[in-house]
Amino acid sequence: MPDSPKSLWPDTRLLDLFGLTHPIIQAPMAGVSSTDMAIAAANAGCMGALGCAMTPPSDLAKQLAQVARSTNGPVNFNFFVHQEPDIAGFDNTEIRKALQPAYTAADLGEVPAPTAGASAFSDDILDILLARPPKTVSFHFGLPKPHVITALKDRQVKLIGCATCVAEAKALEAGGMDAIVAQGAEAGGHRGTFLGEPHLNDMGTMALVPLIADAVRVPVIAAGGIFDGRGIAAAFMLGAAGVQIGTAFMRATEATTHPLHKQALATSHDAQTRLTRLFSGRPARSLRNRLTDEWAHAENITAPFPAQRSLIAPLAKAALQAGSTDFHNLWSGQAGSRAAEQSTAEIIEHLVTSALTRLAR
Amino acid sequence: MPDSPKSLWPDTRLLDLFGLTHPIIQAPMAGVSSTDMAIAAANAGCMGALGCAMTPPSDLAKQLAQVARSTNGPVNFNFFVHQEPDIAGFDNTEIRKALQPAYTAADLGEVPAPTAGASAFSDDILDILLARPPKTVSFHFGLPKPHVITALKDRQVKLIGCATCVAEAKALEAGGMDAIVAQGAEAGGHRGTFLGEPHLNDMGTMALVPLIADAVRVPVIAAGGIFDGRGIAAAFMLGAAGVQIGTAFMRATEATTHPLHKQALATSHDAQTRLTRLFSGRPARSLRNRLTDEWAHAENITAPFPAQRSLIAPLAKAALQAGSTDFHNLWSGQAGSRAAEQSTAEIIEHLVTSALTRLAR
Numbered sequence: 006m007p008d009s010p011k012s013l014w015p016d017t018r019l020l021d022l023f024g025l026t027h028p029i030i031q032a033p034m035a036g037v038s039s040t041d042m043a044i045a046a047a048n049a050g051c052m053g054a055l056g057c058a059m060t061p062p063s064d065l066a067k068q069l070a071q072v073a074r075s076t077n078g079p080v081n082f083n084f085f086v087h088q089e090p091d092i093a094g095f096d097n098t099e100i101r102k103a104l105q106p107a108y109t110a111a112d113l114g115e116v117p118a119p120t121a122g123a124s125a126f127s128d129d130i131l132d133i134l135l136a137r138p139p140k141t142v143s144f145h146f147g148l149p150k151p152h153v154i155t156a157l158k159d160r161q162v163k164l165i166g167c168a169t170c171v172a173e174a175k176a177l178e179a180g181g182m183d184a185i186v187a188q189g190a191e192a193g194g195h196r197g198t199f200l201g202e203p204h205l206n207d208m209g210t211m212a213l214v215p216l217i218a219d220a221v222r223v224p225v226i227a228a229g230g231i232f233d234g235r236g237i238a239a240a241f242m243l244g245a246a247g248v249q250i251g252t253a254f255m256r257a258t259e260a261t262t263h264p265l266h267k268q269a270l271a272t273s274h275d276a277q278t279r280l281t282r283l284f285s286g287r288p289a290r291s292l293r294n295r296l297t298d299e300w301a302h303a304e305n306i307t308a309p310f311p312a313q314r315s316l317i318a319p320l321a322k323a324a325l326q327a328g329s330t331d332f333h334n335l336w337s338g339q340a341g342s343r344a345a346e347q348s349t350a351e352i353i354e355h356l357v358t359s360a361l362t363r364l365a366r
Numbered sequence: 367m368p369d370s371p372k373s374l375w376p377d378t379r380l381l382d383l384f385g386l387t388h389p390i391i392q393a394p395m396a397g398v399s400s401t402d403m404a405i406a407a408a409n410a411g412c413m414g415a416l417g418c419a420m421t422p423p424s425d426l427a428k429q430l431a432q433v434a435r436s437t438n439g440p441v442n443f444n445f446f447v448h449q450e451p452d453i454a455g456f457d458n459t460e461i462r463k464a465l466q467p468a469y470t471a472a473d474l475g476e477v478p479a480p481t482a483g484a485s486a487f488s489d490d491i492l493d494i495l496l497a498r499p500p501k502t503v504s505f506h507f508g509l510p511k512p513h514v515i516t517a518l519k520d521r522q523v524k525l526i527g528c529a530t531c532v533a534e535a536k537a538l539e540a541g542g543m544d545a546i547v548a549q550g551a552e553a554g555g556h557r558g559t560f561l562g563e564p565h566l567n568d569m570g571t572m573a574l575v576p577l578i579a580d581a582v583r584v585p586v587i588a589a590g591g592i593f594d595g596r597g598i599a600a601a602f603m604l605g606a607a608g609v610q611i612g613t614a615f616m617r618a619t620e621a622t623t624h625p626l627h628k629q630a631l632a633t634s635h636d637a638q639t640r641l642t643r644l645f646s647g648r649p650a651r652s653l654r655n656r657l658t659d660e661w662a663h664a665e666n667i668t669a670p671f672p673a674q675r676s677l678i679a680p681l682a683k684a685a686l687q688a689g690s691t692d693f694h695n696l697w698s699g700q701a702g703s704r705a706a707e708q709s710t711a712e713i714i715e716h717l718v719t720s721a722l723t724r725l726a727r
Contacts, residue, residue, distance in 0.1 A: 015727065170637035190551070191570040205654070206637045209552040209570035211591030211600065212700035216636050230572030239572065239600035242724055275577050276531035276567045293566070339573035363603055366376065 013361055018224040019247040022183060023079045023141060023163060026050025027357050028247030029237070030186075030226060031254055031349070033083030033143065034194060034336070035059045040071050042259035045349035047078025050357075052141065054081040059123045062133055069137045081141040081165065082134070084126040086149045087199075090286070090309035092119055103303040104316055107296075107332070111323045119312035131156060138162050146287075147173075147199035148180040165226070167197035169206050174217040174225075176200065186249050187217045189229025193252045193338035195289040196280065203288050207280070211243070218244030232340040234359025241364065250356065252338035258348045265330050269294075270341040278341065284334040286313035292341060295331035296320070374722050379585040380608040383544060384440045384502060384524060387411025388718050389608025390598070391547075391587060392615055392710070394444030394504065395555060395697070396420045401432050403620035406710035408439025411718075413502065415442040420484045423494055430498045442502040442526065443495070445487040447510045448560075451647070451670035453480060464664040465677055468657075468693070472684045480673035492517060499523050507648075508534075508560035509541040526587070528558035530567050535578040535586075537561065547610050548578045550590025554613045554699035556650040557641065564649050568641070572604070579605030593701040595720025602725065611717065613699035619709045626691050630655075631702040639702065645695040647674035653702060656692035657681070 014020065019028040031038065031046040035056030043053030053076075057065055065082075072080045101116040108116050126149050134142065135156060142157055143165035157164060158181065166177030167186040177185050188197050189210025198206045210229040218225045227240035228249040240248045254260060256267045273292055280288040281297050287310040291297060296317065307313040320332035345352060375381065380389040392399065392407040396417030404414030414437075418426055426443075433441045462477040469477050487510050495503065496517060503518055504526035518525060519542065527538030528547040535546050549558050550571025559567045571590040579586045585607035592598060593614050601609045615621060617628045634653055641649045642658050648671040652658060657678065668674040681693035706713060 171635065172637075189570060189572060190568070191573045201637065205640065207551070207568065207641070208637050208700055209550060209591050210572040211550060211570065211597055212552045212593065212636070213591075215594065215596045216701060216704075230570050230574075232573065233576065235576045235604050236572055238603035242599035242603055243596050274532065275573070276533075276562065276569050279566065280568070339569055340577060343577075 015241045015364060016246040019184065019226065022224060023052055025052055025079060027353070029353065029356055030054065030081070030247065030249040032228065032249045032251030033057070033081060034251055034255070037255055037260050037262045037336070039259050039261050040068050042254065042257060042349050043080045044072060044075045045259055046353060047076040047080050049350050049353040050078070051353055052079045052081055054083055054143070056083050058083070058085040058145070062129060065130065066133050066136070069133070069139060072139065073137060079140040081143050082139045083143045083145060084130065085123070085146055086126045086144045087146040087310060089125055090121060090312045092121060092309070092312050095119070095309055095312070097308060099306040100303060100308055100313075100316065103300060103306065104320070107320050111320060113319050113323060116316060119308040120315040122311045122314050126153070134162070135160060141165060143167070143186070145195065145197050148177060148182075154181045168217060169196060169198045169208055169213070170200065171216050171220045173198070173200050174221050178221040178223050182223065184224045184226055184246075185217065185221060186226045186228050187214045187245065189213050189227070190280065191230030191339040192228050193278070193290045193341070194336040195285065195287055198288070204280075204282065214240065214243040214245050230339050232338070232343040234356060234361070234363045237356060237360035238363035252341050252344055253352060253356070254344070254349060255337070255341070256344040256346045257352055263325060263333065265325060265328070266333060266335055267346070269330050269335050270337055270344050271346070273337065273341045275339065275342070278337050278339055282307045282313065284314065284317055286310035289334070290337060290339070292335035292337045294333065294335055374725075376602045376725060377607040380545065380587065383585060384413055386413055386440060388714070390714065390717055391415065391442070391608065391610040393589065393610045393612030394418070394442060395612055395616070398616055398621050398623045398697070400620050400622045401429050403615065403618060403710050404441045405433060405436045406620055407714060408437040408441050410711050410714040411439070412714055413440045413442055415444055415504070417444050419444070419446040419506070423490060426491065427494050427497070430494070430500060433500065434498060440501040442504050443500045444504045444506060445491065446484070446507055447487045447505045448507040448671060450486055451482060451673045453482060453670070453673050456480070456670055456673070458669060460667040461664060461669055461674075461677065464661060464667065465681070468681050472681060474680050474684060477677060480669040481676040483672045483675050487514070495523070496521060502526060504528070504547070506556065506558050509538060515542045529578060530557060530559045530569055530574070531561065532577050532581045534559070534561050535582050539582040539584050543584065545585045545587055545607075546578065546582060547587045547589050548575045548606065550574050550588070551641065552591030552700040553589050554639070554651045554702070555697040556646065556648055559649070565641075565643065575601065575604040575606050591700050593699070593704040595717060595722070595724045598717060598721035599724035613702050613705050614713060614717070615705070615710060616698070616702070617705040617707045618713055624686060624694065626686060626689070627694060627696055628707070630691050630696050631698055631705050632707070634698065634702045636700065636703070639698050639700055643668045643674070645675065645678055647671035650695070651698065651700075653696035653698045655694065655696055
C-alpha cells in the first residue's frame with residue numbers, strides 16, 4: 006500500500022465525515038460480504054460494510070460485537086426499509102402456474118403460496134443497534150421512520166441513503182442522511198429506487214452522479230460500473246466525493262459468495278447481466294441464467310418484493326446442490342469478469358494505487 | 367472560447383486522427399442535426415455530424431456539397447447498416463390489433479401493413495459519397511460490406527464504428543474502423559447493438575468505456591450520459607480519447623428538432639426516459655410518452671426495424687399537428703433537461719471551458 010495522505014485525494018469530505026484514509030466504500034452485499042471482509046476493508050483505511058437485510062437479530066448482535074472488537078475503522082451496517090409486501094392482496098395464480106414446470110422438473114411438487122421472507126427494518130433491529138452503536142448505518146429502498154434517524158444520530162451514528170434519481174437524493178438529504186450513494190443502473194444486486202416505478206428507472210452512473218451532485222449539499226458516493234482506478238478517478242470528475250464498489254469484492258477470499266457464483270463471475274463477459282424482478286420481485290442486476298432467460302415472460306407477474314424470493318429459493322437450492330446456477334441470483338454489476346480472486350486488502354491496494362496513479366496524471 | 371492548444375487535452379489521438387482542436391464529436395442525429403449545426407461544430411474545432419439514415423440520395427449530395435463549401439473542418443456523415451427487415455415473414459396481426467384503438471381515436475382508419483421505410487446503406491449511397499468524399503463516415507448497427515470500407519479508405523475517408531460491448535468493439539477494429547464510439551445505455555436514440563439481442567444489452571458508459579479501451583488499440587470515443595465538462599473529464603479518466611455528445615445539442619439554435627420535442631426536453635427530469643422498441647422496432651432511448659406508457663405491453667410484438675416506424679409515423683404526425691407528443695419519438699439521453707437553448711458554438715464553448723477547468727484541477 007503506497008503512503009497515501011489524505012491530500013492525495015481530490016475530495017476529502019468522506020474522509021472527514023467517516024474517518025477514512027481512502028474514499029472507497031466496500032458495498033454491503035447480503036450473502037456476500039462477511040465480517041472478515043468488512044473488518045479487512047476498515048483496517049485498510051476504507052469503509053467496510055455488512056448487508057444485514059437477511060441477518061437474524063441474534064447474528065446481528067454478534068456481528069456488531071465482533072466488528073467492535075476487531076477494528077477501530079468504520080464499518081457500515083446496511084438494512085432494507087421497503088414496505089412489507091401485501092401478500093394477501095396478491096393473486097399468485099399466474100406466477101405459480103409459470104413456475105410449476107420448473108418445480109415439477111426439480112421434483113419439488115406444487116409451487117407453494119409466496120411468503121414474506123426477510124422483514125424490513127424494525128424497532129427490534131433498532132434496539133440491537135442502539136445497544137452497541139456501529140459507526141455507520143445505511144438504508145436501501147428509502148428512508149427509515151424519523152424516530153430511527155433521531156435515535157441513531159443521537160448515538161453519533163452516521164447515516165447513508167441510496168438514490169437512483171434526483172428526487173430521491175433530495176428526499177434523503179431532507180430526511181437527514183449524512184451522505185448519499187448515487188446508484189447507477191450498472192450496479193449489481195437490488196436497485197434502490199423508492200420513488201416511482203423501480204423498473205422504469207435505469208439511470209446510469211455517468212448521468213446520475215453529476216445530476217445528484219448539483220441537487221444536494223451532502224457528499225455524493227458514486228456506485229455502479231466502477232471496477233478499477235479509472236472508474237474511481239472518473240467518479241471524482243463527475244462530482245462524487247468517493248465511490249462504493251461491490252462486484253469487485255465478490256470473489257474476494259473473505260467473500261461468502263457461493264463457489265459456483267464466483268465461478269460464473271470469473272467466466273462472464275460484458276453485456277451478460279440483466280435487471281430482473283424474477284429473483285425477488287424488485288429489479289436487481291444478475292448474470293443471465295436459465296431463470297432470467299426462460300422465464301422472461303414472467304417478469305411482470307412476480308410476487309411483491311421480497312415474497313418472490315420464497316418461490317425461487319427452493320429452485321435455486323435444488324439446482325445449486327446439483328451443481329447448477331440455473332435459478333441462483335447471480336448478482337453482478339456490469340463488469341463482473343473483473344472481480345479478482347484476491348484478499349480484500351489486496352483488492353483495495355489495487356483500487357487505491359490505480360486511482361491515485363490515474364488522478365496524478 | 368479560451369485559447370486551447372492541443373496540449374491542454376490529456377489525450378490527443380482523436381485530434382491527430384481527425385484534425386480536431388477539441389476531442390468532442392457532435393453526435394449524428396437524424397431529424398435533429400442540420401448542416402448548419404455540423405458546420406458550426408466543425409468551425410468551432412470539434413467534429414460536426416449529420417445523421418443520414420433517412421436522407422434521400424439527392425439531399426445527401428447537396429449536403430456533401432454544402433459542407434465542402436462551408437468548412438475545412440471535419441464533418442461526419444452517419445449511416446445505418448442494419449439488415450433489411452423481413453416484412454413478408456413477419457406476422458403483423460398482433461401489433462396492428464394493439465395499435466388499432468390509437469388509429470381509431472385519431473380517425474386514421476385501419477392500421478396498415480408495415481412497410482420497410484428508410485433503407486440501409488447501399489452502393490447507390492456509396493457512389494454519392496465517392497463523388498465528393500467527406501472527411502469522415504460513421505456507421506450504426508455494425509459494419510458495412512468490405513468493399514465499402516476499402517473504397518472509402520482509398521479516398522482517405524476516416525471511418526467510425528459504434529460498439530455497445532467488447533465483442534462489437536473487437537469486430538469493428540478488425541473490420542477497419544479508425545475509431546470506435548463506446549455507446550453507453552444512457553445515450554439517446556438508437557442503441558447501436560449488432561451482436562446478440564439488442565434489448566438484452568444495457569451496458570452503461572462507466573463500465574463499457576474502460577472494458578472496450580482494454581480490448582482495442584484504436585481510439586475509443588465515450589458516448590452516453592455526458593452533458594457537461596464533468597462527463598468529458600470523466601471519459602478521459604475511463605480511458606476514452608474523446609467524447610460524442612448528442613442530447614446537449616438537441617435544443618441548439620441550429621437543431622431541426624420539432625419545437626414540441628424541444629419543449630419536452632426543457633421540462634423533462636431525470637429517470638424519465640426509456641429504452642423502447644415501440645418507435646422503430648429496435649431499442650432506442652426516448653422520453654416517456656403515451657405510446658411508451660400505454661403500449662408497453664406491445665414492446666415484444668413490434669414490427670422488425672425499421673418497419674415499425676411506418677406504423678407509428680401516422681399517429682405521431684396526427685398528434686403533433688394537434689399539439690401533442692403522445693406518439694412522437696422523443697429521443698433523449700438521460701440528462702435531456704440539461705440541453706441548452708443556445709447556438710451550437712455557445713454549447714461547444716461551454717463544454718470545452720468546463721471540461722478544461724475540470725481537468726486542470
